[in-house]
Amino acid sequence: MFKSLSLKVIIFGFIFTFFSSFGQSFFLGLFNSSIRDALSISHGQFGSIYASATLLSSFILIWLGKKIDDVNAIKFAFFVIISLSISSFLFSKINSIVFLFFAIFLMRLFGQGLMSHTATTTVSRYFDKSRGKALSTAWLGLSSAEFLLPVAIVYLLTILDWRDLWVSFSLLIILFLPVSSVFLIRKLDINSRETENKKNENENKIKQWKRSEVLKDYKFYIICGNLLAMPWIFTGFAVFQSFVQFSKEWGPYVIAQSFMAYSILSVITLFVTGFLIDKFTSRKLLIFTNIPLMLATLILIFFDNPFSSFIFLGLMGVTNGFANVLGSSTWAELYGVKFIGGIKAMTSALMVFSTAFGTALFGFLIDKGFTIEQIASFSGLYILSMFVLLFLIKNKLKPQYL
Numbered sequence: 001m002f003k004s005l006s007l008k009v010i011i012f013g014f015i016f017t018f019f020s021s022f023g024q025s026f027f028l029g030l031f032n033s034s035i036r037d038a039l040s041i042s043h044g045q046f047g048s049i050y051a052s053a054t055l056l057s058s059f060i061l062i063w064l065g066k067k068i069d070d071v072n073a074i075k076f077a078f079f080v081i082i083s084l085s086i087s088s089f090l091f092s093k094i095n096s097i098v099f100l101f102f103a104i105f106l107m108r109l110f111g112q113g114l115m116s117h118t119a120t121t122t123v124s125r126y127f128d129k130s131r132g133k134a135l136s137t138a139w140l141g142l143s144s145a146e147f148l149l150p151v152a153i154v155y156l157l158t159i160l161d162w163r164d165l166w167v168s169f170s171l172l173i174i175l176f177l178p179v180s181s182v183f184l185i186r187k188l189d190i191n192s193r194e195t196e197n198k199k200n201e202n203e204n205k206i207k208q209w210k211r212s213e214v215l216k217d218y219k220f221y222i223i224c225g226n227l228l229a230m231p232w233i234f235t236g237f238a239v240f241q242s243f244v245q246f247s248k249e250w251g252p253y254v255i256a257q258s259f260m261a262y263s264i265l266s267v268i269t270l271f272v273t274g275f276l277i278d279k280f281t282s283r284k285l286l287i288f289t290n291i292p293l294m295l296a297t298l299i300l301i302f303f304d305n306p307f308s309s310f311i312f313l314g315l316m317g318v319t320n321g322f323a324n325v326l327g328s329s330t331w332a333e334l335y336g337v338k339f340i341g342g343i344k345a346m347t348s349a350l351m352v353f354s355t356a357f358g359t360a361l362f363g364f365l366i367d368k369g370f371t372i373e374q375i376a377s378f379s380g381l382y383i384l385s386m387f388v389l390l391f392l393i394k395n396k397l398k399p400q401y402l
Contacts, residue, residue: 010138021111027145061114062345065344068345084173094163
């Protein structure tokens, strides 16, 4: 299905999305209790610090992420790898609120932000006719991490200190990623494309939007409003999963085990979405993205049985599978790939910003005494309002041809 270089690009994307998990909220949330106990801070304080650090990282990402349009992928990848390894080591040394802010900022910027940005930008730029399948396969890296790591980390925290774990993460990153990156993408230059001639023909037909032009397109904001629902709602849940667990009176392993349902359904949806995108286009599938997420909020509102945790996270996994692929391929379809690095840097920054919003909002509402059911109701209203706006413009989601 894929030629040699194409396969290497996909494997590179898979590995980088897997390692982006070290800066993802589901992963950092596993250390929430350990960090709060070490620093004697509340849910709300942790949420505020997490949100503000994430917010700062989103602003830096807008500028730093655009640099991938100017250099070969291997050079940009090495910069991100070294930075993530250093960031992971510093995370193990957290001993104050200021240090916590700095450590979270680095992990969110280089982990969640730039690792996934490097992976998806490289894959989106290289592929054309197989972009959907390529992106869905690359995103399996993160889904694999979401399947394997929650239960593994919960277990490891019972036998190892959380600081020692982060030192191990730092060593793993610096020992494994540089070697694998050289092997996979050293021959890839900034103009490499999947099928060179056909790709160039398409690029001549479709207008290649600059980032400044995209910012003037009202459709961009409505699409973002829909794609950002999953990041802020899921982040709020993941960071404060201990609060949800306590509120619902679930056992200590219920949510960690439920992440397996999330991951399995993410993987299934990734595969299905990739094939559907290549057949029907991303812009036609976009309208269906948040329907499972809406159902997930209803599950959280009306059900308390521990099994509902599996259904809740499973439905979120379906939306995650949709959103991960659509969030990259939609921009390439509508705005072209020549300036895709700058456009995705902006959308990645907005995504990171939305996670900051979700964390701050959840932490604030929890400290104010809101129940998880009330927070889920607010989330559902947001999803519904964005769905209505997208429905009104769905027939206008078309690229401009020259």
